[in-house]
Amino acid sequence: MNINDLTNKLKEKNIKVSFQRIKVLEYLNNNRTHPTVDQIYNDLHLEITSLSRTTIYNTLNALVESGLVKLITIDDNTSRYDIDTRNHGHFKCQTCKNIYDFKVNIDSLSEKELKDFEINSKDVYFKGICPNCSI
Amino acid sequence: MNINDLTNKLKEKNIKVSFQRIKVLEYLNNNRTHPTVDQIYNDLHLEITSLSRTTIYNTLNALVESGLVKLITIDDNTSRYDIDTRNHGHFKCQTCKNIYDFKVNIDSLSEKELKDFEINSKDVYFKGICPNCSI
DNA sequence: AATATAATTGTAATCATTACAAAGTAGTAT
DNA sequence: ATACTACTTTGTAATGATTACAATTATATT
Structure with a gap:
């Protein structure tokens, strides 16, 4: 762009x-x-x-x-921002603090309970240790 | 308990x-x-x-x-806490600010890209308008 | 009971974010 | 082009959440 x-x-x-x-x-x-x-x-x-x-x-x-x-709140204290607004997940490494994107089919999540809810945004946040830090 | x-x-x-x-x-x-x-x-x-x-x-x-x-960071500014650590999603109503739990099969998410990542926590956050506020 | 260790408390400091008013900028109608 | 209007930017001050820290208190162990 x-x-x-x-x-x-x-x-x-x-x-x-x-x-x-x-x-x-x-x-x-x-x-x-x-x-x-x-x-x-x-x-x-x-x-x-x-x-x-x-x-x-x-x-x-x-x-x-x-x-x-897109506003990302995977961090406890600080807002982060992402220009990629397509559905994808975020993985935060608890060691190096880097945030990785990963493909995830958020729409495949079954959420029958939310049929009367108007959903404006979906976020998937994982935390753990990335390959670089797990050596 | x-x-x-x-x-x-x-x-x-x-x-x-x-x-x-x-x-x-x-x-x-x-x-x-x-x-x-x-x-x-x-x-x-x-x-x-x-x-x-x-x-x-x-x-x-x-x-x-x-x-x-479980620490919940669905809010931009304030940490929230949940004693229910089983996998479930959180929906935040942007009008009344209430946070609703919903069932979601987080483990069904395909994340082949993360096969070398050690995953310690998974969170699913949705935002929108709840039925009470959408009348 | 004496001692060591850890938890609690209150205050001060820090960090992220917002409120606000003054100054600057751009667009529009004359 | 000029004056007017509305909006943006800027800097500082205020707010709110969280952490740092030192003094006090509580707990566990000998």
């Missing part, structure tokens, strides 16, 4: 296009590591010295609200 | 038995509402005026660490 595509995504969701918002979206597009606000801020701040943390929070809240970005 | 059972559970996990720990465990056993630390504190504090928030944090961290209690 290039900047044009990102711009169009914002327009589709009626989020006004700004330099900062494009930069945040571009960052998420290039960094599929489920970054925290702090990671985004620290990296983008190097390039855009005037950038404020509040802008990142505002932007991410708008992006999540619109459905363009 | 009565107090004897709860005491034995602590002993099995080599967590020293104390009045406060029993009380927290008993609270979770009686309140299957996925309470936050604040809810636990506010309720127990009425009965045990000397109780400290820190004790609740310490106790819950030990209980989660031992596997007796």
